[in-house]
Amino acid sequence: MKQRSLSETRFDRRPKATKRQRFLSEMDAVIPWARLMVLVDPVQPKRGGKGGRKAFSAETMLRIHFMQQWFALSDPAMEEALHDVLVMRLFAGLDAGDDLIPDESSILRFRHRLEAHGVADQLLTEVNAVLVEQGLMLKAGTIVDATLIHAPSSTKNSSGQRDPEMHQTKKGNNWYFGCKAHIGTDADSGLTHSVVVTPANINDVTQAHALLHGEEHQAFGDAGYQGVEKREEHQGSATQWHVAMRPGKRRSLPDTPLGRLINQIEQAKARIRAKVEHPFRVIKRQFGYLKTRYRGLAKNRAQIVTLFALSNLFQARRRLILAGEVCP
Template structure:
């Protein structure tokens, strides 16, 4: 086993007090339950190989994947996650970095890894792999699905190299507030709360139009908020053997949605 340097992010045994924080507990759990070996095997065929002799070897796929997951879990940009690896020993330890010995991937390396996943459609395959393993272990029951959507903001400024907004993003209004960005539509297993499907669109795409894309085909019940009113009447949902439980609008919606969630459990 490699000897850790004095900079290694771990307990030394001389601390007067330690506390197992929620973040530490979460990362320890993710370290145990994420199928790292299977996901690394999925990505490695597409990862850069070692260059000429004397050149710096590429970073290990698992380290970059762990950094990518940290970004998703804690909402960190490329520069922010690079700084966090220097500033937060707990995160560096989760990734497997010894700051006294190892080189920390810079933001450009982190960006290139994300583009690698996008280029080869690996993010969807990662989700498929995780869902398959969860189903095999009996953790995803698939009898009910909750559908929902969330807005993800994008920079609206045109002060950039192209002088334009991102053409894939769009403006939309929610309540009295305007937003610019994209929308993530998600399908969630009603019993476990685990996400099984994600669809990304521009922010102005109505939630109800994407409901059919969030079903895996084995559920018997689907639960949704009031934004999905009329979903059962849409052409793309005709013939689906599912019962739609959609919250009512206005004051009656809270009770209806509570009953729907009770049924989901």
Template sequence: MPKQLAFPGLRDAMKKKVTRREQFLAEMEAVVPWSRLLALIEPHYPKAGPKGGRPPMPLETMLRVYFLQNWYALRNPMAEETLYDSDAMRRLTGIELCDDRISDETTILNFRHLLDQHGLTEAIFAEVNGHLAGKGITLRSSTLVDAPIIDAPSSTTNQAGKRDPEMTSTKKGNDWYFGMKAHVGADADSGITHSLETSTAKLHDSQVWDELLHGDEDTVWADKGYVNTARRAAFEGPGKFWGVMRKAPAGGRLHPVDEQINRLIAKVRAKVKHPFRVIKRQFGYTRTRYRGLAKNRAQLFTLFALGNLFQVRRRLMA
């Protein structure tokens, strides 16, 4: 005989364990600057639905659903279904099954299109970093530069019968990759990503440099792909250090002193990998989700904004 169901509030009160999902969502609920982000989006959000149609979903609900999508790598249909399945996710969005509408997949899609159309994901990234700077977290005296490849699906089993035409192939070591690059500048002290640019995978890392620096650095750190004599000469000066890994001359070997310098640089540069670890391992972003650079670029700004908050969540909560 089936057991009688308890009231949801009573059932939650009787729980003996807080799940990892509940703990994660509680932490992000506490550190996201909701009011600042809502004020940013509100001027672009519709005040009323179509004539004779349903009123729009509350803006805060849609923003929270959008962040859930990025935290858990959910496509639009799965985001809708998960809201029905997960009590923890409904609590974050403020949705009650008995009283409120659940955001359907079309509404979720339209909200993302709204953000893309008005360039609001870049604004979210800037607003989050401004929030962190106000908390004294970003020192910005030293920048780490990197440009990992983000894989894109290479399958041609789609309506067009072709791979994404805006993605390209490139060779790294002995392996070939197909996709795009995320060029980032990160603060060497906090690991916070303060600059982001995107390109196709075949563009050489060194082609994107000035966009990743904020201009007040006394130190820059990068791998051998960024070796450039003119840039080094322009950067060096009193109190500055050119932390780009040394490159052996053609057909020659690296000097032992340069080898030791490279080992020291590599230890510092390791921190630039942390933002990518967060979005790939914590948020499940292992490959591009959309076709075309623009849509994927927009999502990356959101992911790195949320990744910045995740990296320093304990400092913010303290």
């Protein structure tokens, strides 16, 4: 650990750890940094023999990138936070006394390099490999679901148009403009193993096959996945689907022994499906991801996949710490 500047040591007298400090400490303990750096280090340029502008380490930039996701910060806001917030500088491994602070351009270029090399998917795969090794993801069953992510609908931009890769859709009596995040989660732990991002008007059932990892015996979905087992891409699959009954049909069940039995079965399926809502709650409520930040599906998909990888570690953090999975 670097020696801290004298200007920062006075904060050591603060008697109480803040919520942000506790959160960053927990996440620092459970993120498999060494394994992730194998994926990230090759995409971060090193300082050449002729000198030039300082190149920040890949680990520092990855730590900053993760803080952007956790605290819903834009590139300029992330730069300002590094100047203003001591605990963020410490988490990134920076010391204001002798280090430069990455500016918003450096943060943006690092994010673009991650997107260009498809690192977000690799991060999710590596995080899940750690969870499987720790026995936290069993892969015997999968729950599938989707959530709408709003996109800015304003046309006050250089093109005078809304994002052409987003779309509007109607849910209930309301119209939404944006994209849709489809996920497949482990039926036992509720941890996400598959992510697909589409325009908002894409039907959930069309993406169901892409959310299965191929090893599950059972799959669960809400009423939006009715007829999934009849689709061509699922023919010959040994996976058994358990899809919710449509609400109107369920409300019309007769008050008979058979009707009550069917209703109890639907309640049991709903209790299993409830676990798929946990990752959505984490990225929307804990991480504050309520609206897309970038134009185009590719950039937003990279961010969404990273968010679900981080949500897996957040959901499993206490079990990982108890198991002694403290990674450098």
